[in-house]
Amino acid sequence: MSVAHVIADDxxxxxxxxxxxxxxxxxxxxxxxRRRLPHTELEQLSASGLLAVxxxxxxxxxxxRADTLAGIFRLLxxxxxxxxxxxxxxxxxxxxxRRQGTDEQQEFFFGEVLAGKRFGNAQSEAGTQxxxxxxxxxxxxxxxxxxxxxxxxxxxxxxxxxxIPVLARTDDDTLHVAYVPRDAPGLTVVDDWDGxxxxxxxxxxxxxxxxxxxxxxxxxxxxxxxxxxxxxxVAQLLHAAIDAGIAxxxxxxxxxxxxxxxxxxxxxxxxxxxxxxxxxxLIQRFGELAIRERAAEALLREAARAVDDARADLTDESAAExxxxxxxxxxTAAEAxxxxxxxxxxxxxxxxxxxxxxxxxxxxxxxxxxxxxPARWKVQHIGRYVLNGTKPPRHGLL
Numbered sequence: 147m148s149v150a151h152v153i154a155d156d157x158x159x160x161x162x163x164x165x166x167x168x169x170x171x172x173x174x175x176x177x178x179x180r181r182r183l184p185h186t187e188l189e190q191l192s193a194s195g196l197l198a199v200x201x202x203x204x205x206x207x208x209x210x211r212a213d214t215l216a217g218i219f220r221l222l223x224x225x226x227x228x229x230x231x232x233x234x235x236x237x238x239x240x241x242x243x244r245r246q247g248t249d250e251q252q253e254f255f256f257g258e259v260l261a262g263k264r265f266g267n268a269q270s271e272a273g274t275q276x277x278x279x280x281x282x283x284x285x286x287x288x289x290x291x292x293x294x295x296x297x298x299x300x301x302x303x304x305x306x307x308x309x310i311p312v313l314a315r316t317d318d319d320t321l322h323v324a325y326v327p328r329d330a331p332g333l334t335v336v337d338d339w340d341g342x343x344x345x346x347x348x349x350x351x352x353x354x355x356x357x358x359x360x361x362x363x364x365x366x367x368x369x370x371x372x373x374x375x376x377x378x379x380v381a382q383l384l385h386a387a388i389d390a391g392i393a394x395x396x397x398x399x400x401x402x403x404x405x406x407x408x409x410x411x412x413x414x415x416x417x418x419x420x421x422x423x424x425x426x427x428l429i430q431r432f433g434e435l436a437i438r439e440r441a442a443e444a445l446l447r448e449a450a451r452a453v454d455d456a457r458a459d460l461t462d463e464s465a466a467e468x469x470x471x472x473x474x475x476x477x478t479a480a481e482a483x484x485x486x487x488x489x490x491x492x493x494x495x496x497x498x499x500x501x502x503x504x505x506x507x508x509x510x511x512x513x514x515x516x517x518x519x520p521a522r523w524k525v526q527h528i529g530r531y532v533l534n535g536t537k538p539p540r541h542g543l544l
Contacts, residue, residue, distance in 0.1 A: 223391025266307030
């Protein structure tokens with residue numbers, strides 16, 4: 147892999163993201179149709195320096211604002227939601243190192259990230275009682291090193307990663323993250339993801355059979371939740387940005403299709419409207435959809451600013467405000483993504499449903515991505531906070 151560019155600041159990060167998104171958009175439908183995994187595109191992403199933009203300045207990174215990071219993900223997701231989803235865990239596990247890594251761990255791993263190396267994810271498990279019932283074990287050996295055993299599912303990014311952070315429990319049942327090389331003995335990544343949407347994320351299975359882990363590759367993640375934290379807020383902010391991006395991308399495709407391909411309904415033509423874009427009923431519907439998209443983007447920016455404010459002065463109160471703001475943005479963006487991606491066909495007409503056009507990928511991506519965690523529980527926590535002042539829980543998913 148060639149040496150990665152080092153991005154200097156927020157403005158450059160957004161400019162680079164916009165340029166890459168324009169390029170990624172060109173092949174998005176073909177990649178989805180053929181399920182062609184984006185190895186080349188991820189190498190471009192690594193070389194661009196975007197994957198290192200949250201590395202702290204003292205280690206040579208741009209340390210961009212949360213507002214900028216959300217903007218990067220929104221731009222990428224508007225072009226290709228699968229491609230945008232792949233590095234979401236990468237940034238989450240950079241944050242784990244920022245919060246709990248030792249100076250030596252930070253120096254090593256941030257150096258890897260600045261060089262263009264990618265983190266994957268081996269977090270979720272299937273067949274357990276619930277999402278936080280983690281059964282993968284990180285057993286300590288007499289020499290102080292560890293060994294990993296378990297099976298992970300929905301491991302987005304693992305197939306493309308240089309390092310795979312693995313969420314596991316140690317002998318005292320506390321949560322740790324082990325950063326394991328992709329080629330470690332006993333580690334197998336299986337490309338068995340067959341979701342209807344986000345088809346090229348390769349969110350398959352990771353099997354861990356007596357995988358050796360040096361002590362200096364393990365981080366005590368459970369300590370993250372013992373005080374005010376933004377772990378969940380940042381992770382969910384990126385999910386919200388992906389949903390907002392899907393909404394934006396779907397609306398842009400609908401606009402282009404109606405302007406250039408749709409025929410006016412015969413009753414509209416009889417009233418003197420020569421093109422579909424002049425149809426007053428379509429104009430009304432596009433206005434409604436644009437409001438939904440703009441609301442999602444505005445709440446995303448507000449949530450990102452709340453995260454930035456909390457990061458500057460982290461207290462129980464500021465962390466709660468950030469989590470609630472992010473939850474609000476996530477619920478709104480998820481609804482907008484599903485609605486607009488579905489309405490694309492309503493406004494564009496029968497021809498838009500042709501499989502060869504690939505427009506259905508927006509709805510499939512939206513419907514699949516918004517299943518990551520239930521919006522109903524976010525609404526519940528928002529209501530508890532507004533009505534009774536109950537701070538959201540520190541479980542990392544809010």
